[in-house]
Amino acid sequence: MSRRGAPIIANKEDGTFKEALTLFDSKQYKKSLKLAEQILKKNSNYSDAYSLKALNLYNLKEYEESEIYAQKAIIKGDKLPVTNHILGILRRQQGNHKQAADFFKAALEHGSTNNSIWRDLAIMQLQNRDYKYVIQSRHAFLESAMGYRQNWTSLSVAYYINEDYDAAVKTLIKIEDLVKDKIETEAEIIEDSEVYLFKLQALAKTDATAALKELEGIKTLDVTGALELKANCYMQLEQFDKAQKTYRELLKRNPDNYQYYRYLEAALGSSDKSAKLRLGLYDKLAKFYPRSDPPKFIPLTFLKAQDPEFEPRMRSYVLAQLKRSVPATFQNVKPFYKDSAKVAIIEKIVLQYLAGLENSPLEFVWTHYFLSLHYLRLGKLSEALKYVDAAIKHTPTIVEFYLLKARVLKHFGDLTQSCEVINFGRELDLQDRFVNTKTAKYYNRANQVDKALATVSMFTKNDSSPNGLKDLHTMQASWFIIENGEAFLRTYKETKDAKFLGLALKRFLGIVKIYEEFWTDQMDFHTFCMRKGTCRAYINLLEWEDTIYSSAMYKRALKGAVDAYFIILNEKLNEVEETYVKLNKKEKVAKMKQTEQDKIAYQAYTDDEDFYGHKLVDVLDPLGQLQIKFFNHLFTQSPDSILANEIQFQLQFEIGKKVALVLSALNKIVKADPKNVNIPYYVLSLKNQTKFTDSLSKKLIEKTLEKYELSDPNTLIDSYVTGGDFKSVLGLINVHNLDIPGLQLKPKIMELLGHLEPFEQSELLQLIK
Template sequence: MPPSNPLPPKENALFKRILRCYEHKQYKNGLKFAKQILSNPKFAEHGETLAMKGLTLNCLGRKEEAYEYVRRGLRNDLKSPVCWHVYGLLQRSDKKYDEAIKCYRNALKWEKENIQILRDLSLLQIQMRDLEGYKDTRYQLFMLRPTQRTSWIGFAMSYHLLGDYEMANSIIDAFRTNQMKGPYDYEQSELLLYQNMVLAESGQYERALQHLQKFQNQILDKLSVKETSGEYYLKLKRFKEAEAVYEDLLKRNPENVMYYEKLVEAKQLSSPDEKVAFYDDYKLEYPKAIAPRRLQLTEAYLPVFERLIDEYLRHGLHKGIPPLFVDLRSLYVDESKADTIEKLILQYIDNLAKTGVFSTKPDEVKQPASALLWAYYFAAQHFDYKQDTTKALFYIDAAIEHTPTLIELFIVKGRIYKHAGDPVSAYEWLEEAQAMDTADRYVNSKCARYMLRAGHVKRAEDMCAKFTREGVPATENLNEMQCMWFQTEAAAAYQRLQRWGEALKKAHEVDRHFSEIIEDQFDFHSYCMRKMTLRSYVGLLRLEDVLRSHPFYFRCARVAISVYLRLYQHPLQDVPQTQEPDTENLAPSELKKLRNKQRKAKRKAEQESALAAQVQVKREQHHKARQQQEQGDPEAPQLDELVPDKLARAEDPLEQALKFLQPLRTLAADRIDTHLMAFEIYFRKEKPLLMLQSIKRAWRLDSQNEHLHDCLLRFRTWLDDKQAGLPTGVTTVIDKETQPMFKGRSPQTMAEEFVAGPALRSQRGALWGARALRRLQPAPAPAALALATRLDLPGLSIQGCVEVLESLRAGDFGECEKETEQYVQACRAKFPHALAFKPDAPPADDAQPGDFALDN
């Protein structure tokens, strides 16, 4: 279609040069040519030239001018596909994908067959998962360019993503038979594997297997052919063929655990004795392989287990394998196996210390001196796992006395103290381990994590600075590298320190990382189809769809939501202005001290300001360099700076909390914490139907949950107070849906029944039940207090006792100073190493007393 406002030949040639300059990133030359056209009074308002000038300015970072020129160009030529396309590119550069799609659709109204606009539109549609729109756009591209490979692949993939596997398969078949010629190469191989994936996802395993066998000579990934065919044989219950495939795969890699498990399935072995005998055969066939020996331990039972674990432990201790305990830890779910391991390891230590052998048998071979060291090391971890801190410390101290230069010993000692509730001693031992090998990044990171859990945020940052870029603060570099383990730990540390703004800043930084990862997939939509990495591409799309279900996001969202809820209940007060000290009445010596203090504060402020300016310059240089490396994309939008104080004083904390919650309601709906957090938000917003939805979803997951019980009671009490003012339709729905949960009981009855039953099954249940009783009976309730402070309940832990102590100090049970002190003394006797129960606990340099992470 010709331009709606054509230029004469001379100006048209200049306009084409603007387009070439944009494509080759010669932006200043492009602006020069645009000026030559626009300086002519006849074409001063030429829409397409104005739009291209705006697009060029956008690439130079002059965003406001860019939008002004593009909108001006669009007003002057509303029927120009170029103007609409350019406006779409601007919107895309600002990540406003929905608006960009509208612009592209407007451009296509005036030029239906523009290949470039259709391609750009298809990329945005797959980015936004508009699969129906993507299919239509890929169909148009396919009709316009039927000889291009990407047209066929994109068209087939659009049907695959929509679940129309038969159509996708037929398109790939037609493309492969009609278009692909020449020798078999990697791209042909990947296309065949992708087609096989489509057939398998349609549930046609027989057909997929035949396809794999037919084209196995053309597929270069021979391992994938074997593994996939073995999977198909198992699904089709053709066990003999599957057995042959997995036996062949084991010859290739006898350490692959999955191959053994699949072979057990193919041989249809069910009893433990059969499986133990099966692994015995492969121990003989592959004498150096560890996998069959370890898998055998999971299946075996006493007395066979004792013989097998004896062999396994002796081998591990003789060789000096540090992760031996981690390898065997999963066996501890069976108490008899844990007891057997304990008996053997204590026997080894006794014999090795006396005679240097594992047992007193006459034919025993003398072991190296390191065997005793690793036996101590294993025993320390064993008793730490069993929460016997005294024995764990005894054995780790014996190991350190034996070999005081082994870093792993100090790491384990720090872990023992962490589990014992002493995070300060824990990080000090990790710091000593780090000092023994300052080039070990793992130990450095582990030490920083322990420092954060002890409340020493500044020290943790200094520790990480040893491995970050010079000249830039560690937090800046860690944020740039998307180091989310540090940021989630720092957010939790700041939350414990009640530094709400910093906690929210870290949570928002993690949230932005996930947004960036989602946006970064944009470049792969065209790349993967061009390079034929189709299976990986489909995996990428499916990963991005559930990205925010990752534990890192869940942790940061939980911190952010709890902080916002706290700020809603207790908003920060404005900081009073400090008054100028009265210098007239000060003694000369005091005045001199004051002046020195002011000079030091001023010098420190100037240094911090200079450092911040330097950091900002480096950040801008980095962003500029990264922008120059990007291929043709306009400058990415600059995000607002995260200011802790501003975040902590948000005008709508509940709305901010909802932003973190929304992805979890979709992607973490199988976690009860998601729905409990939702209830807490909607309860404060007084949204009865959304409260009902949240507790219903939580009820379906775990009807006995302690926190859910508290939510039910609060909802029931709220309904008793507010139900008269609710619409009739709402009350009808609530009455019907809550019947299975409330069963016509009053809040008092529900609380008493819970305390008599589920509350006594755990320490956490007792605490929530006691809180409910106290809330329903505001008068002093000794029974509720006694229930909360019981120390003979199942699942007793340091963290649980800390929660009870915080609840007592927060006044949940009224004035109870005497009872609180008695509870602290009882906890101190039960957990002697826990800092939370020590009266003289040393505070961190940037922490408050008692603000420690005690998670296992």
């Protein structure tokens, strides 16, 4: 081996270096570090030792020093395989998978003979979604270890995700013969069954006939999966009769799966046929599967309310459940509430039923419960309250009634009483975790964070901590963390105490961390699933991971963060950390005591010194922080989504540097949601803007605005804001807050507010400038 600039006696150091590597592998970082330093003392050009030193320091948590030596290693050893390999491992540990991939690649390019780097590289490329390059890496590694089935599987999956299904199938066929007689253990049998179905799934993508041929008489552990694939193939080949027979077979296995009914109708081509014909089908199915819900439910979705068949069927559907006092009856009919004619019929049926229930106490109260939910859904809050109150008066021992009453009160805007009611219900059954968490949620809604935490802590693993906050973060209890964060944000708005702004951001960031963990958790599966052969599940996992940052929870955290960072940008905050020296002795003691108490109440991570989130608030570039910490995840993963572009518009407009980014965001919003109620706000912000002053920007804006009728802003507003719902009023308020001369929106806002529920009104009123 020849080293650039290495002296002839390098051999001795090579020996020492090997020893140091072994020590590192057995996690003896201090000893390994010592040896690396020893080498460097003798030979300051030995870049492998620099990289190993950096890696050891990183594992000893000396992050800054580690980076210094990493940089030295990069300068001195950029063409050396071992240096690059070790740097790749370092970057992987740091979670920087892009750079890790670069270093692994460099190690291989510069002649590393360590073939396992190909596997490491493939995993990084998968993690980075550089699917194109995975094939080469998996292929190279397979060539170095052809005796393992998982390596063939890995290559096949690499082809699959690149949509080269032919190659995916061919790869697996090659190994099939080799392993045929060697499948013995249970694990191997499962693996074989899974990989085989994966092969057929790939095959079906290009040649459904061939796939069907193999599916005939297939022996597999996943019978359902095989049948679904079979039905799918028949549909592809338009052999509808065979397809419908297969779906009926599936229904026999699981008559509660709604999807199968839909597919069956697709195969029969009955979806757009007459209601009468479809009724015939479902009545037959209902006879076969009398205990299943779908054949009774689905006809109610396609029958028109005016159809004479509708009312009697709805009656027997609803009453069958009310007679058994099923608490979820309302949930089950809720889908019909989009159709007011159907709602009227449901109301009539249930009120009639209630009239004859004097002597059946349980049916009586649960029907009251149903009606309360019914009126709540219709926004008739007083009626809702009347019915739930009557239910409680009749049978005060049923916990669900208190949950519902609390919910009705919440809609009335009375959060304090709402908490009291739900907590009373909770005390009736202290073992009920569901009620416990709901109560904690309501306390958060009422900004009573201490009570929220105390309540939820009755069910968390608290170990040595005084409450469950740390456990909730470890267990990724995002429902609590987000409610807690939003409560802090509201508290800031009420008190203007910057402490709460920091705490809010801390919680929102807690959500981001959870989703980042979801993302890194994939790492193990790139290997694990290949070994187990569970490729179909693996493909689903990859697809799901590609949507995590557009999940409702992540979006909520993001919205909260946008709110918080714009506050940091626009409001003058009280000093986050009061200068300690300014205080007198007594004040100092009091302050320390307060800090200790707060630490107990608010510290979410062990050893987190910045538990207030001071460092999150005390930033010079809030918008930059917003992008890096919160926004980029969503914007990278779903660049065309409405929310991403709404935020992008707001951000780039505020930054005021690149008008093209602002306009492209607007265009994407209009494209994805042409009736978006915020369009007048965006258009008028641009029309009245003062941020972009150069002539090119102004021209671009002018050109974009040509599409909109702007002679009278009122016309523009009226063409988008047609409804009187929460979102529309919010859109109007945004326009109002632009303070455009001559535009009087307040009377209209006030009028529309009158139609909203009390708690929505108070939320919106706060936003009016």
